[in-house]
Amino acid sequence: MQSEFVLEMKGISKEYFGNPVLKDVSIRVRPGEIMALVGENGAGKSTLMNILFGMPTIHSTNGFKGEIRIDGETVQISSPLDAMRHGIGMVHQEFMLIDDYEIAENVKLNRENLKKGILRKLFGDKAGVLDRRAMKEETAATLDEVGLNIDAATHTGSLPVGYKQFIEIARELDKNNVRLIVLDEPTAVLTEKEAEKFLQCVQEVTKKGISFIFITHRLNEVKNYANHMAILRDGSLVGEYDTQDVSVRKISELMIGRSVDISQLEEERKLSEEIILELKDFSVDMPGEFLKNASVQIHKGEIFGFAGLAGHGKAAVANGIMGLYPSSGEVILNGEPLNASDTLATLSKSVAFVSEDRRGVGLLLDESIEINVVISALRVKNQFLKKIAGIRFYDKKAGRKYAEKMIQEFDIRCTGASQHTRSLSGGNQQKVCIARAMTLKPEVLLVSEPTRGIDVGAKKRILDALTEMNQSTGAAIIITSSELAELRSICDRIAIVTEGGITGILKPSDEDYRYGLLMSGVSEEEGGCV
Amino acid sequence: MTEKMISFARKNIVTLLFIILCIFTTAYSRQSSEFILQELISRIIRNAVLILSLLMPVLCGMGLNFSIVLGAAAGQIALILITYWDLGGLPGMGLCLLIASGISVLFGMFAGVIFNRTVGQEMITGMIVGYFAKGIFDLIFLILVGTWIIPISDSRLILAGGVGLKNTIDLNANVKYVFDHILQISFLQCLLYSVIVMAVFVLLLALFHACVRKRSRKTVLRICLPGLSTLGALTAALVLFGAVPSLRRAASYAKVPVFTVFIIAGVCLLNAFLCRTKLGQDIRTCGQNMQVAAAAGINVGRTRIIATVISTVIAAWGQIIFLQNMGLINTYTSHEQVGTYAVAALLVGGASIKKASISQVFVGALLFHLLFFTMPLAGNNLFHDSQIGEYFRVFISYGVIAIALALHAWNQNAKKHK
Secondary structure, three states, X not given: OOOOOOEEEEEEEEEEOOEEEEEEEEEEEOOOOEEEEEOOOOOOXXXXXXXXXXXXXXXXXXXXXXXXXXXXXXXXXXXXXXXXXXXXXXXXXXXXXXXXXXXXXXXXXXXXXXXXXXXXXXXXXXXXXXXXXXXXXXXXXXXXXXXXXXXXXXXXXXXXXXXXXXXXXXXXXXXXXXXXXXXXXXXXOOOHHHHHHHHHHHHHHHOOOOEEEEEOOOHHHHHHHOOEEEEEEOXXXXXXXXXXXXXXXXXXXXXXXXXXXXXHOOOOOOOOOOEEEEEEEEEEOOXXXXXXXXXXXXXXXOEEEEEOOOOOOXXXXXXXXXXXXXXXXXXXXXXXXXXXXXXXXXXXOOEEEEOOOHHHHHOOOOOEHHHHHHHHHHHHOOOOEEEEOOEEEEOHHHHHHHHHXXXXXXXXXXXXXXXXXXXXXXXXXHHHHHHHHHHXXXXXXXXXXXXXXXXXXXXXXXXHHHHHHHHHHOOEEEEEOOOHHHHHHHOOEEEEEEOOEEEEEEOOOOOHHHHHHHHOOOOHHXXXXX | OXXXXXXXXXXXXXXHHHHHHHHHHHHHHOOOHHHHHHHHHHHHHHHHHHHHOOHHHHHOOOOOOOOHHHHHHHHHHHHHHHHHOOOOHHHHHHHHHHXXXXXXXXXXXXXXXXXXXXXXXXXXXXXXXXXXXXXXXHHHHHHHXXXXXXXXXXXXXXXXXXXXXXXXXXXXOOOOOOOOOOOEEEHHHHHHHHHHHHHHHHHHHHHHHHHHOOOOHHHHHHHHHHHHHHHHHHHHHHHHHHHOHHHHHHHHHOEEEHHHHHHHHHHHHHHHHHHHEHHHHHHHHHHHOHHHHHHOOOOHHHHHXXXXXXXXXXXXXXXXXXXXXXXXXXXXXXXXXXXXHHHHHHHHOOOOOOOOOHHHHHHHHHHHHHHHXXXXXXXXXXXXXXXXXXXHHHHHHHHHHHHHHHHHHHHHHHHHHO
């Protein structure tokens, strides 16, 4: 019985420890079509694909609800091997290729052709000698199919990034029974030209009846190459369209969709003309979060946000300024150039930083709240010190008093100032981090992911504390966050970082779709015309 | 050009350093060329298999396998057993190799399982496993042998008190030179025969590919190129040793144990063959990237254990060859240093923890052992104290390991920053 769909996932729901991450999602893929799956980070795309592949993370957390059908027949997929057996292939986001191998060796990885021989008969396939000629011939044929004209004996490492993606596809195609290939953000690492070529090749392959699920943030590519699309938001399916029926603007609206009540936003504040921090062609070499040639001016007393998808470089801004990763370009603070690699000097120039890595960089976990709150001021500003016989000692009394004041001010839930920070909850740990940063009385405060992993009540208090500080001290606050709604509720301006560059700076009151477009790497003019 | 030379020197700094040192100590040892050549040949042959045993784990990405001490211990146990049973000659040695293989398979599996639990720290783990094995070895052979648990009484083996093996066990009667003395020829003859055999081999290979496979002349040349260059090198050596009088004297004096050389060649071939099989490819894949290997469905843990087992078994053979040449076992110390010396020799040959080849085994064995025996002599001549040379050679074998590892890490970092 030939079904109309090669794959149907029906009513898929999944919880992680009581947190629903997928709610009744259904998708369908026809033979020989490209189905795009779009959504923000955390919308549930990866979880859905993990379910399709029977990944161990799914089954070790109580499985999922719903049904998977392949060619109309219900199947149980309980391991990646099962998925392979059903003809589902995956092209990973990070290359699963070995650079030192020839292309043929990579394509045939663990499916090598073997010569016949006595030893192989006696000891099994492991003792069989590799038939390199057959491997090369078959690989060459497969490479031909994807339209890659290259010698199968070429070293993989010497290829440009764009080609590697083709080789991954070739590997999946080389498996005889493959029917459906999942592409997990295949174009994220490619240049526009390469991406175009790659997607044309994918389109070519669909003519053989092979289907693709195409995960991406680039909406232009969806529009131009996909036949069909599904949009996920917060674990729910919010739309399923034929791509010709829907505009890029509509897609990005659906993707972001968490409508912010604009009436609730405060009136636009009049910003000081004075510029406190300026970045000029600022590049940061942070693994997984590269930033390239970003230029931006931040005004005195402004609350400035950096938004964008994970892995696109927004996290690199603060980390680069504070010298945690090597950077190049100029940072100008109050009209003076700042040496970004000298962290102590930066701190002493009234720049404070609250890291996204609370438990790693942010806190001394086995020290008390008191020490954690005062340590930076003690090191950088020589506060909380008293001199006894010319030697400087820590002034425990002053420190304790100050810490207790902060505990009250921030409502840090603890047994007292001497409690170790390791045993505090995430929200309270974050409050300690912010309290410490404020102790420095900074002119510029960099805060990364202030509300990640924190419950709602604590979130509000932290955001309130930040705005309060901004109003009372006039310090500029630079917030990096994955929570766009949150940024829009407190920032004066928000820069969108996409693929390592600042694609635009928006006001909180700007429409949803403009945010969506900038995050998808579509320039506003392009998106606007569609 | 100069840039190329600098990068070549930087990559081979350890080997180059040793070549310079070797020239220096050989000159100052003031020994006859006969003595040096003979000593060098017997040392290379004695140690080659032990060093060869390190290759598989390097290929599998586990670094230098210090746990070959376990294999060496297995070899020793087998030798002690056949000495106790009073077996000898070729059949006895055959049995000895068989027993050693059996024991070392078990030891290798033990080490492999532990390595799988300490991924990324195999080298230090291997070293500690070696110390642990030594403890067990001592417990069994020093404390338990001769008691009711292992009731053995044999005046040749057991200490006067009736418990524990003697510190040294004499192998003169049954085992010494069993392999080495089967057929011995002079080094000069050896060179001559190698040239002839190699020439015939290359000729046959060329004929086979030209006439049977009907390949083009260019392809045939390409296939024969490695053989041709080896032939060239051998011929050059033959001419050199035949023409220079002092070398010629040395080369006709020094003896080469042909049978042992065949065993070594066999181990080399085994290694080369394994590399071309599916198993070899799996081992290589694991060594390149464990995540990719696992994603492709290769059983990474099992593959790593197999690589360790192969290494341990070859090490057991190596220790047997070593001891049949020495003619006696230092019961409690013979296997102790095996790991360190083999690793040092391999590193001197230009290997790193990521890459090692058969040719590096022999270059390393040559340089390391040349230095090893000329240094005390040179020390004696220069400072009138052989202790200084003795001190230096211990210092050097550990120093080599440290420097080579540090340089490797350094180069790795430099590459990353590019």
